[in-house]
Amino acid sequence: MPVPGGVAVVPLGTASQAPQATYGDQRVMVIQDSDGQWIAVVGIPLGTAPGRQSLLVQGGTAATFQVRAKEYAAQHIKLKNRRQVSPDPEDLKRIKRELDLQLAAYRTYRDGVVPSNVMLDRPVDGRLSSPFGLRRFFNGEERNPHSGLDFAVPSGTPVKAPAAGRVVLVGDYFFNGKTVFVDHGQGFISMFCHLSAIDVKPGDEVARGAVVGKVGATGRATGPHLHWNISLNAVRVDPAIFIGAARRP
Incomplete structure (x- = not known):
């Protein structure tokens, strides 16, 4: 599961073209996997609290992912x-x-x-x-x-x-x-x-x-x-x- 300072991999469907997605006010990386599905690869800030986070996807839809707590030494x-x-x-x-x-x-x-x-x-x-x-x-x-x-x-x-x-x-x-x-x-x-x-x-x-x-x-x-x-x-x-x-x- 994604953690602060880690990465979330979020499925975005199989549209013919890559959808745009943003997290906060920043565009995120969108690539295609071997099955033809678009995925967002999202960096999670170290200060993020545990819980549900959302991406805004082109067209006004949202995709969510869950962030788990992590303690650093x-x-x-x-x-x-x-x-x-x-x-x-x-x-x-x-x-x-x-x-x-x-x-x-x-x-x-x-x-x-x-x-x-x-x-x-x-x-x-x-x-x-x-x-x-x-x-x-x-x-x-x-x-x-x-x-x-x-x-x-x-x-x-x-x-x-x-x-x-x-x-x-x-x-x-x-x-x-x-x-x-x-x-x-x-x-x-x-x-x-x-x-x-x-x-x-x-x-x-x-x-x-x-x-x-x-x-x-x-x-x-x-x-x-x-x-x-x-x-x-x-x-x-x-x-x-x-x-x-x-x-x-």
Whole structure:
């Protein structure tokens, strides 16, 4: 059953053309399964309360799904750089500018583009370290939950696109460090951060397995690792779902 930070797969029927569906104010991914049925693949925000949720489907009909509760563990991190825990006023202005850019990238929706595959390759080969959804405490102060999946790999390890897509944003940000966003189509977005190097630019079309950058420890990081986000309908969801490594609620 779908959980906060997870994905709902909602059947939409067998019309001749793909129906449009929205969740909240965002279009959701709609693809066709092997039996010819259209399905919506919906990202569920971490803050969603248990209970029934609705999609608005083209034509004014609704489709519903049930969300089940899930508890995520806590993580305590010590940082030497106090500004990365309590940014100063100039830092906060920079963070706001950068957040606006990144939220716009997450809202990217290329209509008519079917993702090459919703089952993804791992962007690096390495041990999974911090999982998605952890409640994070930096120097004892609670901050936003962990919005991605971390891989413990050495600095300089090539980071590969887990599916074909288009680069929509690159940057060097206060918290995320060197960062790449890849749009796989229909609001299905990969984000890779804390990189030591970026090997692509906005507008580049990348094939599955193409190198987009190299692992590093830039931004708010305690050591080299890859942080990988997946976003659906502008909602961060657990990347482990798409590589067959998700834990049961």
